[in-house]
Amino acid sequence: MKIYGDLISGNCLKVKYVADYLGLEYQWVPVDVVGGGARMPQMLSKNPAGQVPFIEVADGRVLAQSNAIMRYLAAGSTLIPGDPFDQAKMDQWLFWEQYSHETAIAVARFRVLYLGQAIEDLDPALVAKGNAALDIMENHLAENVWFVGGSVTLADIALYAYTQFAEQPGFSLERRANVVCWMEKTKIALSVT
Numbered sequence: 590m591k592i593y594g595d596l597i598s599g600n601c602l603k604v605k606y607v608a609d610y611l612g613l614e615y616q617w618v619p620v621d622v623v624g625g626g627a628r629m630p631q632m633l634s635k636n637p638a639g640q641v642p643f644i645e646v647a648d649g650r651v652l653a654q655s656n657a658i659m660r661y662l663a664a665g666s667t668l669i670p671g672d673p674f675d676q677a678k679m680d681q682w683l684f685w686e687q688y689s690h691e692t693a694i695a696v697a698r699f700r701v702l703y704l705g706q707a708i709e710d711l712d713p714a715l716v717a718k719g720n721a722a723l724d725i726m727e728n729h730l731a732e733n734v735w736f737v738g739g740s741v742t743l744a745d746i747a748l749y750a751y752t753q754f755a756e757q758p759g760f761s762l763e764r765r766a767n768v769v770c771w772m773e774k775t776k777i778a779l780s781v782t
């Protein structure tokens with residue numbers, strides 16, 4: 590299997606975390622996102638969306654969208670709960686991550702780190718959206734060790750991917766101790782640095 594990705598991207602890191610955790614064999618194909626690498630013709634021929642991550646499996650089929658890729662790679666493993674309700678709960682967090690978390694925190698990070706926007710000039714609505722997402726996580730983690738069930742799942746991996754970078758575009762984790770504690774646990778569970 591080939592994983593096309595850029596290590597600066599949380600979405601790409603999700604796929605790497607899952608593949609490494611499960612000990613899967615893969616070839617990492619680096620794509621320079623900031624330099625437009627995902628939109629080069631040879632990449633567009635594989636993923637017309639012009640984005641990474643995507644994977645190419647042995648028979649040439651291509652799969653994009655970080656959370657769909659994680660789900661494919663982790664099928665049958667402990668990273669996906671066996672109970673149908675818990676599995677749907679995991680999906681609930683995966684959809685939420687893409688709609689309400691990544692779209693604020695990853696976007697703010699990209700603007701600050703890679704487009705050179707000052708933190709003070711970030712759109713207040715974007716900042717409010719990111720803070721709301723972090724508050725929802727903080728409240729959930731006040732009552733739960735993991736996002737779903739009693740061990741690390743894809744929900745934790747998806748949310749860890751960009752939460753770990755939340756401070757880069759100015760989001761504060763200072764009064765979000767549950768999030769900080771959960772990040773440490775997730776890091777240990779995944780053996781990532």
Ligand SMILES: N[C@@H](CCC(=O)N[C@@H](CS)C(=O)NCC(=O)O)C(=O)O
Binds near residue numbers: 639654687
């Ligand atoms: N929803 C997609 C988002 C993928 C995405 O936004 N990829 C960015 C990097 S994080 C990208 O490839 N951008 C390249 C571009 O837009 O030119 C996923 O979860 O995989």
